[in-house]
């Protein structure tokens with residue numbers, strides 16, 4: 001039978017279930033990645049699984065998020081990560097080596113392999129032909145311990161790219177167009193698989209820009225074939241020997257098909273405060289810009305930085321614009337420096353930041369009050385930049401450079417008829433000296449634990465009934481940035497008691513006090529609850545505060561899995577109109593929860609009078625996890 005790329009990779013990795021879309025499958029994971037903000041909890045959970053060494057072919061621990069180090073917490077956490085990596089056979093990429101997704105693409109990704117990462121932008125690896133999926137830290141810990149990763153057999157959407165991009169239009173505009181068409185909701189359970197004649201002109205980092213921001217669509221992942229372009233990229237990284245061809249069979253079948261003519265794509269931006277709020281730049285020209293930030297795991301490649309440098313060379317940014325440039329990796333930074341591009345950027349007035357997430361996650365470079373900030377990142381959620389009143393627009397590097405030069409939103413095609421010509425070197429600078437490779441004898445290493453490191457909280461198994469107040473009612477598209485803010489709160493990721501004080505801080509700063517007073521309760525939400533980041537803290541911290549159930553119109557994949565992993569029941573309204581009847585303070589009661597979650601539906605009592613119907617779409621494994629009080633308890637029971 002003819003197969004598409006996704007089916008080929010899944011067939012080679014499936015260890016449980018069958019490849020029937022919509023059913024649960026268990027996949028063997030070849031590689032894992034973690035970053036520091038999710039990594040500390042992931043490794044603490046891995047330790048609790050009591051394994052001597054990781055069971056994967058390769059596990060890499062990156063440090064790229066918590067880089068500000070204002071206080072001892074981050075440095076201590078990095079030290080914990082370095083020593084825990086040594087002990088358990090994990091490769092450690094030191095702070096300064098770059099953003100996990102960019103470095104993984106350059107130095108470790110292998111076409112046809114499975115990669116599970118505790119970061120929602122792990123699908124960046126799809127640019128290289130990997131099946132690369134984002135998950136909560138505990139799922140990554142379980143994969144490191146050798147357990148399969150469970151997900152729903154996806155529906156594969158074929159995205160055929162034809163034609164070629166016009167001058168000053170780039171890969172970022174392609175994914176922005178897809179976000180305009182498909183939005184950030186309603187794509188759960190799908191994988192976007194790219195093909196077509198348009199692929200030839202897209203390099204691996206450009207493909208990776210598209211798969212990276214596919215995360216914003218809410219798809220499980222996105223994947224490109226592994227072809228001659230992939231081979232060229234791996235050759236430049238001196239890793240040609242890991243290359244193999246991977247393409248769909250001619251008559252492969254798909255759930256849905258989309259065709260995009262690249263020659264029709266135009267420079268676009270995502271307006272505040274959602275990546276799917278997309279318009280063409282030419283229709284927004286004239287809006288004054290205060291800040292421009294270039295970099296992140298979406299657009300921090302060498303081509304991105306060289307393009308911006310070429311546009312800005314010999315010119316100056318106006319005095320009201322603060323321009324920040326951060327290369328995606330140390331390799332990119334070093335090569336851009338040696339090519340003179342960083343000097344050109346500095347001369348134009350740019351502020352050069354470290355190779356890290358930085359501005360993208362509100363760690364530094366927060367814009368001023370009401371400021372307009374144009375960024376090449378992937379998320380512009382309210383308050384993510386660290387400034388609630390700021391208006392963040394997401395764009396390509398070309399558009400960002402034009403905005404920096406003009407000091408206002410500007411279509412980059414105004415810069416000229418032909419794009420700056422960038423010739424990438426055939427061989428990249430390879431220096432892995434900031435990557436620690438563990439040896440067999442390292443398993444004697446002592447793990448360092450600073451005072452910021454707390455153990456994962458012990459969770460109780462499920463009770464017979466769920467009773468509690470509706471602590472908060474929220475609308476559609478609530479992101480995990482709303483639930484568990486990052487930025488200046490990021491340094492508490494290893495300290496659940498402290499971090500829990502900030503649950504729902506951007507929406508309801510009193511939530512923590514309310515939850516403590518009521519000894520827990522219930523959250524009511526609209527469509528697409530839990531968009532964005534994979535941070536499992538958005539489930540773990542509410543659970544720590546006693547939240548036992550979230551009733552929503554719909555959930556996003558990673559967050560739903562995280563809720564279950566920490567024993568919070570995800571329920572959906574049978575009749576959407578019932579959402580309107582519920583109010584904060586209502587008292588909810590669900591009897592015989594264990595029977596109800598197995599039956600798949602229940603009647604929920606409100607204020608001892610009325611009731612409404614909810615549904616639970618749970619696999620047998622998910623039911624068992626919930627009953628056990630989460631994944632860690634469940635794995636202990638199995639032992």
Ligand code: MIC
Nearest residue numbers: 037038119120121533534535
């Ligand atoms: C993000 O881009 O939102 C993050 C920060 O990288 C998160 C991970 C985290 O919250 O630590 C993600 O994408 O999963």
Ligand code: SF4
Nearest residue numbers: 121296297357360361
């Ligand atoms: Fe880092 Fe931003 Fe990428 Fe998340 S999206 S990994 S914060 S650069």
